[in-house]
Amino acid sequence: MGRMEHSASRRAQGDNLSYFLEDPGTGTLYRRGQLLGKVPLLFLTPALRARDSFCLLVVCLSAILLPQVEREIELHSHLSHQHVVGFHQHFADRENIYMILEYCSHKSLAHILKARKTLTEPEVRYYLRQIIAGLRYLHQQGIIHRDLKLSNFFLTKNMQVKIGDLGLATRDEQAGRRRGVVCGTPNYLAPEAATGQMPPRGVGRAGSIGREWDMRHQL
Known part of the structure; x- marks a missing residue:
């Protein structure tokens, strides 16, 4: 540029x-x-x-x-x-x-969880389905996000989830050449990504997000 x-x-x-x-x-x-x-x-x-x-x-x-x-x-x-x-x-x-x-007028899932403290199981399923659909598309395009977390899942006025903030994103083949480089937010890293053993592909992080919702639900 x-x-x-x-x-x-x-x-x-x-x-x-x-x-x-x-x-x-x-x-x-x-x-x-x-x-x-x-x-x-x-x-x-x-x-x-x-x-x-x-x-x-x-x-x-x-x-x-x-x-x-x-x-x-x-x-x-x-x-x-x-x-x-x-x-x-x-x-x-x-x-x-x-x-x-x-413009995502309803901010992010982090704001929703902070205000609500917990989400119902149907709500978690509703949001996770959209997150996984977005991740599937990114992976089909050969892109790894590398910083998936609640504050990067934005919400439109219709409560539709939008994955954003691609500042750490990279091409799949580029991530493969950089094994051992750890990117992202520590609490949301998949175990294999945290140890640098393989490129983070998002599935493990989606699981971490689901676990956070589950823990909040139990509190």
């Missing part, structure tokens, strides 16, 4: 809109909305009002982060599945890389 020489943001003047973000390649204009945690909400603004909503992921340009971000964009931008967060666009300016992603 080359560095773009145009500024991707500009201040609005004379109205109540805080500021705009412009894709310098296409001229598409977005209006920044409220924060969802640390992630800004964007609105597509052909008429300067809320139309289509997106989430904006901002990554500062650095020599350390750039290869990882470029890999994430390359992998995520080619994915299209009902249980994977949609990737709409990306662009950059002199300071940041911007990824415009599908």
Whole structure:
């Protein structure tokens, strides 16, 4: 990804809109909305009002982060599945890389579990079926997520699960060449992944998530 020489943001003047973000390649204009945690909400603004909503992921340009971000964009931008967060666009300016992603208004399963403390068995089955469907699709595309956890399972307004945050994802063949490299969140690592014996494929982590739900149910 080359560095773009145009500024991707500009201040609005004379109205109540805080500021705009412009894709310098296409001229598409977005209006920044409220924060969802640390992630800004964007609105597509052909008429300067809320139309289509997106989430904006901002990554500062650095020599350390750039290869990882470029890999994430390359992998995520080619994915299209009902249980994977949609990737709409990306662009950059002199300071940041911007990824415009599908808006999941009900946050994540981590938020649901924190608020509810426990889930019923039918709810767990409902969510796990969707997670496994999303994982099956990723594996069919030759992609290993490597950081599956409740906070990376996002929820739409219809309570549909979307697997997101592919920052540690990699191609299956690349993971195979890097045996012994452990990636992910420790509490969600499958045993074979934690020991570096084989690439984590997600099934063990899905089991870890199911066990966490089961433990919460017993408390």
